Amino acid sequence: MVFTSAVSFVRSKGPDEFWKKRRIFKLSAHFIGRSRNCYSLAIRAVHRALVYATKGRKLRKLDMSDLWVTRITAASAQHGIDYGTFRNGLIQSNILLDRKALSDLAVWEPYSFKALTDVAKRKVLDDGLSSTLKNESNLDEIINRGTLNNCKSS
Amino acid sequence: MSVLKRVQQWATFARVWHIYDATWQNPFASAELIKKYLMGLYKPIYHPMNDCGDHVIVINSAEIALPGDEWTKRVYFHHTGYPGGATWTLAWELHTKDPKMILYKAVYRGMKGNLQRRHTMQRLHIFPDANVPAHLLGNVSNQIKQLRPIPKRLDHMDPEVVKNSPKIFDYPKDYIVR
Structure with missing residues (x-):
């Protein structure tokens, strides 16, 4: 059922049985089997599909955030810091990046991501939680506010 | 696509081969x-x-170590589909029949059951000992670190070193070493 112009679609709001069914068939056009063409089956399938679509809008967001966490976990594990420690270290350092931005950096900007893990690791070291880190090489090059305060006091 | 980018693409999506020694591992x-x-x-x-x-x-799958008394307590269930076709096999029995099976089933059950799982399992190669065919071993470029370090056994140590190391105590005369 192809609509070549918007005119017929506008008319399909009327009380006419044909146009009412046509509105449903337009939504069921890609279904498999008789639920594509038999109205009584199509209307049930369309209702179910719309319920799935409503639920799917929320599930899609959850799936994406799960994927971002998986990716950040993988990328931070490569630099010897686990996900929770990494996020906490960034927040303590006032680097407020969300999961989407971090996972994008992990995929497309691995060097920037490594710099972020180094900052987080430096913060974790300054907080005296070095046992949570796997390798602590080259962290002396990084200076943050905590390090400066430590230098002043010592 | 430049030459560098093309190589980068290959390197990103190439399959890496890892090797894991299952000796004394859970x-x-x-x-x-x-x-x-x-x-x-x-x-x-x-x-x-x-x-x-x-x-x-995975090499040395015959040398795995199950925690606690799981060799005698863990049971593997199988049903042939016919009436009375259910069998319950203890872990040690399964391990004597096929030393690869416990590890295979552990990995299989560790993954979510979907259509991809059986294809993913095709990429797992388990060997009961360290004899890996050369055409597989040639692909390996990474070793997965073992979860636990393998302690060195006294009877595998150099007898010279054992003899020269300081002795802390003597067994009593009537003590039976098992």
Whole structure:
């Protein structure tokens, strides 16, 4: 059922049985089997599909955030810091990046991501939680506010 | 696409071969570790629908160590489908029949049951001993670190070193060493 112009679609709001069914068939056009063409089956399938679509809008967001966490976990594990420690270290350092931005950096900007893990690791070291880190090489090059305060006091 | 980018693309999506020594390792904890490499979960480009999993070669699967008394308590269930076709096999029995099976089942059950699981399992190569065919071993470029270090056994140590190391106590005369 192809609509070549918007005119017929506008008319399909009327009380006419044909146009009412046509509105449903337009939504069921890609279904498999008789639920594509038999109205009584199509209307049930369309209702179910719309319920799935409503639920799917929320599930899609959850799936994406799960994927971002998986990716950040993988990328931070490569630099010897686990996900929770990494996020906490960034927040303590006032680097407020969300999961989407971090996972994008992990995929497309691995060097920037490594710099972020180094900052987080430096913060974790300054907080005296070095046992949570796997390798602590080259962290002396990084200076943050905590390090400066430590230098002043010592 | 420049030459550099093309090589980068290859390097990103190439399958890496890992090797894991299962000697004295807990198969169920190892399965969690092996799963990450099989599914590509350790890569930042991971996506359930992109095929970024790697191959894992597991050697010495006959030498696995089950925790506690699981050799005698863990039971593997199988049903042939016919009436009275149910069998319950203890872990030690299964291990004597096929030393690869416990590890295989541990990895298989560690993954979510979907259509991809059987294809992912095709990339797991388990060997009961250290004899890996050369055409597989040639692909290996990474070794997965064992979960636990293997302690060195006294009877495997150099007898010279044992004799020269300081002695802390003598066994009593009537003590039976098992």
